[in-house]
Amino acid sequence: MPRTFRVRDIALQAGVSETTVDRVLNGRPGVRATTVDEVHRAVADLERQRTQLRLTGRTFVVDVVVDAPERFTTAVREALERTLPVLRPAVLRCRFAFSDAASPAEVAGRLREAARRGSHGVVLKAPDSPEVVDAVARLRARGVPVVTLVTDLPGSARVAYAGIDNRAAGATAAHLVGRWGGGGRRSVLLARGRSTFEGEDARCSGFLGTLREEFPGVRVHQVREDERPGAALGDLVRAALRADPALDAVYSAYASGGSAQVPRAFAAEGRRCGFFLVHDLHPEHEQLLRTGGVDVVLHHDLAGDLRRACHALLQARGELPGAPQSWSSSVQVVTPHNPPVPLPLG
Template identity: 45%
Template sequence: MAHRFLMKEIALQAGLGLATVDRVLNGREHVREHTRQRVQHAIAELEKQQFQLATSGRKLVVDVVVEAPRRFSDEIREALESELPGLQPAVFRPRFLMQDTMTTAEVVDALKAIGRRGSHGVLLKARDVPDVADAIADLQQWGIPVITIFTDIPQSARMAYAGLDNRTAGATAAYLIGQWLARREGDVLVTKSNERFRGEEEREACFRDELQRRYPKLKLVDASGGHGLDAQTESRVKRAVGSGRKIVAVYSMGGGNVAILRALKSMGQTPKCFIGHDLDRDNVELLREGKLSAVLHHDLRQDMRSACHTIMHFHQLLPASAVGLSSSVVVVTPANIPQSVEQRFGRRSRPR
């Protein structure tokens, strides 16, 4: 297996022993395919981090464990990697475990494995369940700080939360939908990816409260549980809406907006207002096409910078005063898509 990195660097990145990496690199027998893939993945990550490897400073290896659809996990990775060069006086070496869906057991096993091999910190996006909270407590006992990102586990031993103020986001979505609709009655479709993601729960609770207080004639139709994945989300929307509902607005908290629109179109439904989250490729294209009314955006780079600064503070590389706040809610419409996003995604149309 061709590479240009020291074996100890590959072993550190892969979280494997030197002997195991040696067997993989030299093509020896009795090595599991999963182990070979871990080494290949580690080399690919090192290639992306070449600038970091040449930088002097305190080396911090951090593990990024994320359950999210690929479109959002790609955004998280891009945001973190964009921040790495500016995180002086530390040199961050991220190791990524990102999957569309993860069972509680898979998350717990991943956190236990991190504890066994060691880490300077964990950035975690996972469901708020007791077993995950227990695994966070174990890491804390081993001296490994955990920062929850984008969805919190507040009753755990996590050191901090970095991400959007989800309560404010939910209330903002309710206000926008109420203002957008000419007549304030009808059915509003809401979708969460999973009921165990605390951030989406907070969005939904504040959205529901604000809508009931301001616009009591708007009734909610819940199509949650599709994990933000297209096929599952589309199926749940069709089942929830059925034939007796008239959807006048949509608040999508968990993604899968292309699938939501496709499901509604198949039933002859065209919402007057559609609010989504995050400026990923799909949502930017939907904004340009006028199919999304607005996206509630937050600066992922600022959030990842805040998370990394918290880890640096834990390791006494920064004072507490240097740790910044998480990002605020920004309402993005087709008229104010940030120039940086336009440049990143260009004007290519999304495949049909």
């Protein structure tokens, strides 16, 4: 491996000793394969965060622990690495621990690993479970602040939350579902995920409460990703369509894949989807928005959320004035006519 970075920087990024890094760089034996992988990942992270190494100031290593589909973790990495160079006065470097549908015990293990490797702070997206809450408390006791991202752990020792106002997002979805149908909609499908994320619970609560208040005659069918093991979202939608001839709208409250299955499920049943609303403007949803497969995307400024998360971590460590505060980003209602970035139609 070429000596592109200082051994000290690689060791800090990997959370191992300089001696271990030297062994790996020179191909010497006596290092576990998993540790060798950690060193290689650290070098890759430093390559992407190269601009941070040229900055002066105290360096903090932030662990980003996110349980989510790959498209979301990719968006988090890219948004954060674009944000890092503008953060002041400290220099932040990030280590990433990503997973998809990890158990609470596995997430808690990643938090313990972050503490072992000498973390200065953690940005966390994880299920609201006792194991994770306990791991956050242990980090706080060791002086490692945690900021939750996109989905909160309200009963934990986290110092702040940064992300969309999930209850408001669900309420917005209910308002749009009812109004989009001209007030005559009779039945809607609410699609939920398989995990115990507080943010998703808040979205669903906001959706159901607002729908009952504004459109009390609308029936709601709920399907969960885990209700039939191995069943795809399209299968669940088709079953719901067969059970209710009036169902003509869908709100997907979670970020897993498969949104394209929804319009295909309607077509397979010879039905028309009158309204389909999803979260997050990732490439799949951009494509569906272009082609009419999705009517509305509820979006938020992920880069802004990450800036506020890093700001809160620096406040918690006394590097910036004031106490860390939670901040909920606004809900953006995106149609084919007002995308946050240029989105060609057709």
